[in-house]
Amino acid sequence: MFPKDHVYKTVEITGTSSTTEEAAIQNAVAKASQSVRNMRWFQVVETRGAIDEGKVTQWQVTLKIGFTLETPE
Amino acid sequence: MFPKDHVYKTVEITGTSSTTEEAAIQNAVAKASQSVRNMRWFQVVETRGAIDEGKVTQWQVTLKIGFTLETPE
Amino acid sequence: MFPKDHVYKTVEITGTSSTTEEAAIQNAVAKASQSVRNMRWFQVVETRGAIDEGKVTQWQVTLKIGFTLETPE
Amino acid sequence: MFPKDHVYKTVEITGTSSTTEEAAIQNAVAKASQSVRNMRWFQVVETRGAIDEGKVTQWQVTLKIGFTLETPE
Amino acid sequence: MFPKDHVYKTVEITGTSSTTEEAAIQNAVAKASQSVRNMRWFQVVETRGAIDEGKVTQWQVTLKIGFTLETPE
Amino acid sequence: MFPKDHVYKTVEITGTSSTTEEAAIQNAVAKASQSVRNMRWFQVVETRGAIDEGKVTQWQVTLKIGFTLETPE
């Protein structure tokens, strides 16, 4: 349960990584944390990637990230 | 019809309330109005909630809210 | 392929035009470029419009627009 | 279970109300009943609304309404 | 290919049958043909049914039916 | 915002054109206006077409069109 009567905002972020899907997610969350405070949850929206010479060379994971809306943004 | 050639932005906000679904929506709109001007419309995206001892104890309603994009954000 | 390990943000913008669907898209992109730098791609989410006296009098096109997230927003 | 081998038609109606979501639904059903007989069920398709000065000022609820198709329409 | 520059309308009809799914579709089309002329195609939207004592006792199939819009309806 | 407590109906219409996608939309709206009064908005549901000898020879655009439900239809 969320704390009483709080309000949340969701943003959509795409992280990338040349190594793994989970690294792409961690990169997205780490980068977003530089400008957004009070992040609480994420949801995977889409997993894509780039292919070069028959190998996956980049993971691209799009997340919805939710955070508490406490002060005017 | 929207005014001629205006441009709009949509944000996704989740409001919560311990009383009713509509209070959760009003809370979301009221909170968003502190930082976003010129809000024009909303659309309900998802209605969820928390349960405790066989009762709904919190409503969580996610909205898309549209507003006129008049000045650099 | 995106540049190595960059992170992107997506925003949802609705452009309008009294002339064509593509003008509505160009208006949305041009307006967003006043406040968002490093826009890279868009995706059409919805095409709607207004009707008056049996004619289309306004096009309203909603886009998702992606841009590189390089500095705290 | 529906009566044996009846046929039904579904129409899409949007009701509005300045007070509550349920009033918007009741308005849609009441208005439709002036021209459609034998309405049997509804399903909520979309809930939207208008915002003015940080408050919800209008509810707009779109319903699918099903009715028995007994006579040529 | 449709004939040059014709315009079509789609209606949503639910047919029922106590025997088979296809009988429910044929019932829907036959009933609709009493009030709609120039029907051209259909698409199955949903297949449901009623159960009684561990057996399917009724098929309910919802169709979209398209027809040529040649005269004011 | 819609006028106070009005009720709207949505119909689904497919327009066709041998020239452009927008002509197909204008054809759908113009044809519908012969039998439906007070049309207010449209939404593009699907864009299809016919191909002959490696060229698009017909555009088929399906719209939802909304109109004010003022009198028994």
Place this chain on the structure above:
Amino acid sequence: MFPKDHVYKTVEITGTSSTTEEAAIQNAVAKASQSVRNMRWFQVVETRGAIDEGKVTQWQVTLKIGFTLETPE
């Protein structure tokens, strides 16, 4: 209309048959009736099957089945 203020539960069941799609549905309903009482309706969720040597050799139909929730399960 359901009886006054009853509560229903939905389960998801996949029936199979080597003969027809409808036999797969009847098998699912008959099997479920051995452990679930008061089944009221079903909805087809997905139709799949197996292929062997260019022929359909098995139908697999997934249903949602609804039943009255009268006693603690």
Place this chain on the structure above:
Amino acid sequence: MFPKDHVYKTVEITGTSSTTEEAAIQNAVAKASQSVRNMRWFQVVETRGAIDEGKVTQWQVTLKIGFTLETPE
């Protein structure tokens, strides 16, 4: 955040009420609590209803309800 490494199960329940949408939700939750312990959250999946003589006479709300899976069911 959920407690560390717990596992949850989701069931789908439809509550009904002759009065309001929220009463239908409360009925679904109250009834489910008789047989399911440790319910934690719900999500509204669908809102339907019955119509009689131009009025909504029953609300039918389908929920997904999640609960902690602590003991063999």
Place this chain on the structure above:
Amino acid sequence: MFPKDHVYKTVEITGTSSTTEEAAIQNAVAKASQSVRNMRWFQVVETRGAIDEGKVTQWQVTLKIGFTLETPE
């Protein structure tokens, strides 16, 4: 379970029949088997049809068909 570490390809095929929905599916599978080997499963994507003089005169069923990708195609 699929055999260890195999790879599969899915193609989308529409079969037609003037008699039944299942004949349209069998036609699609039989025709595809002339050019595709090792077909394993299918999934129904869409069921449509043609109407003439108030009767269904053709069934059109679109399938996804999966097959083992053993040799360069």
Place this chain on the structure above:
Amino acid sequence: MFPKDHVYKTVEITGTSSTTEEAAIQNAVAKASQSVRNMRWFQVVETRGAIDEGKVTQWQVTLKIGFTLETPE
């Protein structure tokens, strides 16, 4: 109506153009016609594009294209 008991295959193609959305569609169809015979219809699946310096610089339209499956491919 399709010719009697024919079978069709659908492929997914993305066309691009620096000028208009319709040019991207025509490019996709023209290119596909070099390797696929008997193309009959298309459906727009997705419209995307690239942005550079606040302008749309490329249209990317993904189509499903259907063609008659007359000979082993």
Place this chain on the structure above:
Amino acid sequence: MFPKDHVYKTVEITGTSSTTEEAAIQNAVAKASQSVRNMRWFQVVETRGAIDEGKVTQWQVTLKIGFTLETPE
């Protein structure tokens, strides 16, 4: 291909883990196996997680799990 004419049931389970997405899936399957016999397959429905201080601190993966329905449950 499933064994001849068997019937299957699907349940929806959410597993959590503080380490990886795949651990969350393995936790869900292991926990479900304590009360459900004859599990055969799973499908990932949703991947979410919790964030704390700019890091993913919990993975939450929702699965549909299918099992053979051999005895009254």
Place this chain on the structure above:
Amino acid sequence: MFPKDHVYKTVEITGTSSTTEEAAIQNAVAKASQSVRNMRWFQVVETRGAIDEGKVTQWQVTLKIGFTLETPE
């Protein structure tokens, strides 16, 4: 941005692996590269798997894979 006015084709491939989800993706891409040249990107469409004795024993990941359509296939 794609190179100027190129055309792309998308195919749907399912890779499997007894070890991890990412191995299933790499297997799909590696196998497809034996018959398809110029692969550029992929998108995860579905993640499924097999269960045996309470453990995940096989990962099955379905991808859409896009490649440049340069020569008649």
